[in-house]
Amino acid sequence: MGKLISTTKPLIFQSKLLCFSLLYLFTTLFLALCTTLTQSKCFFRSSPLDPIQNPLFSYPSSYGEHKYALSTTRSTCTSPVFFSDYGDVVKEIKNLIKNSSSAEWSALRYMQGNADSFGGKLSTEARLSYFDHQMDNTKVPCGFLKKFPITDSDRIAMENCEGVVVVSAIFNDHDKIRQPKGIGSKTMEQVCFFMFIDDVTMKGLQDHGMVSGKSRENKIGVWRIVKVAKEELYESPAMNGIIPKYLVHRLFPNSKFSIWVDAKLQLVVDPLLLIHSLVISENVDMAISKHPFYVHTMEEAMATARWKKWLDVNALKQQMETYCEHGLHPWTPTKHPYASDVPDSALILRRHGIGSNLFSCLMFNELEAFNPRDQLPFAFVRDKMNPNVRINMFEVEVFEQVALEFRHNLKKHQSNSGGDHQGTTLNLKKKQRLLSTSARTKRAQPDFFYVNGSCCNKCHNYLSTMWAQSNH
Numbered sequence: 001m002g003k004l005i006s007t008t009k010p011l012i013f014q015s016k017l018l019c020f021s022l023l024y025l026f027t028t029l030f031l032a033l034c035t036t037l038t039q040s041k042c043f044f045r046s047s048p049l050d051p052i053q054n055p056l057f058s059y060p061s062s063y064g065e066h067k068y069a070l071s072t073t074r075s076t077c078t079s080p081v082f083f084s085d086y087g088d089v090v091k092e093i094k095n096l097i098k099n100s101s102s103a104e105w106s107a108l109r110y111m112q113g114n115a116d117s118f119g120g121k122l123s124t125e126a127r128l129s130y131f132d133h134q135m136d137n138t139k140v141p142c143g144f145l146k147k148f149p150i151t152d153s154d155r156i157a158m159e160n161c162e163g164v165v166v167v168s169a170i171f172n173d174h175d176k177i178r179q180p181k182g183i184g185s186k187t188m189e190q191v192c193f194f195m196f197i198d199d200v201t202m203k204g205l206q207d208h209g210m211v212s213g214k215s216r217e218n219k220i221g222v223w224r225i226v227k228v229a230k231e232e233l234y235e236s237p238a239m240n241g242i243i244p245k246y247l248v249h250r251l252f253p254n255s256k257f258s259i260w261v262d263a264k265l266q267l268v269v270d271p272l273l274l275i276h277s278l279v280i281s282e283n284v285d286m287a288i289s290k291h292p293f294y295v296h297t298m299e300e301a302m303a304t305a306r307w308k309k310w311l312d313v314n315a316l317k318q319q320m321e322t323y324c325e326h327g328l329h330p331w332t333p334t335k336h337p338y339a340s341d342v343p344d345s346a347l348i349l350r351r352h353g354i355g356s357n358l359f360s361c362l363m364f365n366e367l368e369a370f371n372p373r374d375q376l377p378f379a380f381v382r383d384k385m386n387p388n389v390r391i392n393m394f395e396v397e398v399f400e401q402v403a404l405e406f407r408h409n410l411k412k413h414q415s416n417s418g419g420d421h422q423g424t425t426l427n428l429k430k431k432q433r434l435l436s437t438s439a440r441t442k443r444a445q446p447d448f449f450y451v452n453g454s455c456c457n458k459c460h461n462y463l464s465t466m467w468a469q470s471n472h
Contacts, residue, residue, distance in 0.1 A: 056179040057221030063208045065176045070405045080397040081277055083269070089276045090186045096280070097163050097190070097256050107354040108133075108140055108361070110250070115145035118233055118243065119368040124322055127365045132386045133358055142361035143247045149229035153216060157224060158252050161192035165255040166271050168223075168263050169196040169244050171230065171237035173204045174408050175263035179221040184270045188222070191271050192255075195223040195263075196244045198230045198237065238372040245345075246364040246374070249352045261403070262346035269402040278349050278392055285355035287392040289399035291342040291375065296330045296466050297323070298459070300342045300375045310371050319370040323380045324459040330466040331379070338393055341379035347403055355389040 059065050083089075115121070120141055130140050170177065177195060197205070202225075205211045211218040211225060218225040233240050244251060248258045257275050261267060267274075278287035294300045301320050305313045320328075331341040350356040362385055366377035382389060 056183070060208050060210065063176065063210065065178050066406075070407065079401055080395060081401060083273045083277050084281070086184050086186075086270065086273065089272050090184070090190070092280070093164070093257075093272055093276060094190060100256055108142075108357050109137060110144070110361075111139040111141040113145055117368065118146045118148075119143045119365060120145045121368060122365055124326075124369070127362075127369060128326060130365075131362060131381075131384050133354075134386075140358065140361050141365060142250060142357075143243065143364055144250060146232065148243070148251070149232045150226055151216060154224075154226045157192075158194065158226075159254060161194075161252050162254045162256070163190040163192070164257045164259070164271055164275060165192045165194060165248065165252045166259045166261060166267075167194050167196070167244050167248050167252075168261045169241045170201045170263045171196075171198045171228075171240050173201045174237065176406065176409065177205075177210075177220050177223060177263070178266040178406070179223075180267035180271070182268055182270050183222070184272065187270055187272055192252075193222040193224060194226055194244075194252075195220070196226045196228050196241075198228055198240070202227055236372060239368070242364065242367050242372050242374070245348070246360045246367070248350070249357045249360060256352055258350045258352065260348040260350075264406050264408060265346055265403040266406065267403055274402060275349055275351075278394060278398075279351050282392045284390040284392040285351055285353060286359065286389060287349040287394060289344040289347060290340045290393050290396060291344050292396045294342040295340045297328065297341045297376060297379050298330065298462060298466055300373075304373055304376070310373055312371075315370065316376075319376060321458040323377070324462050326380075327384055328380045328462065329383075330462055330469065332465075332469070335383070338382070338391070340393060342375050343378055343393065344396070344399060345374050345378070346405070347399060355387060358385060358387075359389040 111120075122141060126141075130138070133140065166180075180193075202211065202213075205220070205225075206213050210220055228240065230237070230240050233243070245260050248260060249255070252258065257279065259267075259271055259274060279285075291300070294303065298320060301316055304310050305316055310316055331338075335341070350360075359381060362381045363374065363377060366381060367374055370376070382391065
């Protein structure tokens with residue numbers, strides 16, 4: 001009599017837990033592989049455009065363009081800002097540029113003449129007289145009272161940029177030149193990229209073999225390099241950087257939109273998508289990020305002094321007293337839609353027109369009068385100017401989504417090779433003494449609340465209101 005043959009399930013199918021574990025493992029490996037192979041590194045997020053695939057520039061290994069990146073906690077797979085379809089954006093901006101009239105974009109008239117400084121170094125009364133601009137024939141002071149020292153070929157190229165211009169600057173070899181990411185295949189037809197540098201930065205680029213000292217025109221990837229003879233401008237490299245940052249509408253008189261990008265940043269979203277999402281769709285003149293920590297202008301002024309971002313503390317005090325005397329108030333909910341008085345000005349997007357142009361001119365005049373710390377006069381100019389400027393102060397999360405931030409170049413004290421060692425040592429010690437003397441903080445006078453023993457300082461009401469809000 002035959003035996004019954006019994007069949008059993010393989011061991012792998014006898015345990016439900018084991019089955020689910022294997023399913024989870026293989027699914028995870030599959031998703032990880034797909035995420036690695038996709039450009040966006042996000043499985044459920046597709047790119048909104050057809051980006052340029054080839055590298056924009058091949059850097060020498062010695063340059064280190066990706067050194068000193070700052071970490072961020074943002075998620076690269078979730079976006080706090082909505083971007084429209086790339087093809088639709090390209091068509092819309094192209095039509096806006098094509099159908100715009102020259103009068104719409106250049107309504108202001110600018111003061112001309114010769115002065116000892118690039119902006120004329122106006123008095124407080126003179127600067128304030130231009131805040132109320134009643135659409136008349138009044139000429140507004142807006143720099144260029146001295147010639148901007150660049151070559152004719154660069155000037156012609158800047159005048160020929162008629163769409164969107166992306167501008168940055170590196171003076172005193174303070175940063176690296178970095179190529180933007182995510183550039184769409186049609187973007188270069190409408191967008192120009194200009195990088196302003198000085199002799200010190202040019203020498204650094206030449207040492208790395210990235211530009212030629214003999215060529216009159218240089219490009220590094222998408223960036224056209226414009227050398228500025230800073231000896232004819234300001235002693236401060238930071239103040240020279242303020243010229244392309246705030247007078248971009250004058251340097252590029254035919255451009256309709258602009259994006260200022262601090263050289264410590266690397267754009268990771270196409271410029272056309274940024275302009276469309278943050279300016280055009282919001283129907284504003286400008287877009288700029290809120291500061292990640294500060295809300296009140298006085299908080300930024302105190303931080304500027306505390307962290308020695310500007311060493312003349314007494315001059316900072318006089319600047320804030322000037323603004324308090326002429327109407328600066330701490331931020332309150334009555335200032336909505338603005339949720340802050342302090343921006344992070346590393347990224348500024350503009351629609352060139354009377355609102356943003358007047359704002360930029362007034363800002364430049366304040367920066368020349370006091371110092372290049374542009375967060376300090378921001379709220380004063382924004383709230384006091386007439387006509388009003390419409391600004392989209394977007395969230396910090398948006399800023400972190402559209403740009404990567406890097407530290408500035410780390411400077412090292414280096415002595416010249418060769419020559420007399422003792423003489424080099426003495427020269428180095430002399431330079432260090434001069435640096436320590438010039439970098440000494442100039443303290444403010446101790447009268448922030450009381451003047452000549454009686455109450456009150458010009459910023460007393462500002463500080464009282466600000467501190468009352470903080471305590472509340």
